[in-house]
Amino acid sequence: MTKHRHRLLIVYKQADKLDNSIEQAFTQMIQQHERLVYKVCSIYTDTNEDSRDLFQEIIMQAWRSYPKFKGEAQESTWLYRVALNTAINHQRKKNRSPVVLYPELLHQHPEDQLPDAYKEEYKILQRMIAELPRLDKALILLYLEDRSYNEIAEILGISPSNVGTKLNRIKDRMKKQAQPIINN
Numbered sequence: 001m002t003k004h005r006h007r008l009l010i011v012y013k014q015a016d017k018l019d020n021s022i023e024q025a026f027t028q029m030i031q032q033h034e035r036l037v038y039k040v041c042s043i044y045t046d047t048n049e050d051s052r053d054l055f056q057e058i059i060m061q062a063w064r065s066y067p068k069f070k071g072e073a074q075e076s077t078w079l080y081r082v083a084l085n086t087a088i089n090h091q092r093k094k095n096r097s098p099v100v101l102y103p104e105l106l107h108q109h110p111e112d113q114l115p116d117a118y119k120e121e122y123k124i125l126q127r128m129i130a131e132l133p134r135l136d137k138a139l140i141l142l143y144l145e146d147r148s149y150n151e152i153a154e155i156l157g158i159s160p161s162n163v164g165t166k167l168n169r170i171k172d173r174m175k176k177q178a179q180p181i182i183n184n
Contacts, residue, residue: 008064022066026066029079030059033076033079033080036080037055037058037083038143040084040087041054041055041058041083043089043137043141044087044088046088051170054086054087057090058082060088062079065082073154077151077154077157084138088134091134123180124178124181125174127168128178135156135166136166136170139152139156140167140170144165149163149164
């Protein structure tokens, strides 16, 4: 074997190891944050099949974008942003109106843990969230996940003060909207 071929073989083996380590890091990131991706899928689709299709689309987009990930944001923040953008584009392609949030698509079922007296209010809250515009829906869901204003701002590409302002307006609007329903 010539020196040149030997060097080329070494380079190929190193590249293959690098590819494997990148693939392993990506797989680990997806496994660690798959609930986040499933949650986005459940919000932007109306059937289990559509949710699975969107999940695959998000993973493919994340894989294509992964080489550009510089680590300046947390992996979860970056992946949430990719998932959100992909879901919004997916919805635009299908030219759908906002979709109702189905709790059975989520991995967690907080409704099951609620006392019976609060289950109806929880369903009302879910319907109200599902009817929000895209940005408001994403914002309120991140807030309900106990994300900080800074995290929400980074994920959605808005300022932390704008997060606070928008959240207050959304909460006020939802309170007014829920009042007649709850009083009945």
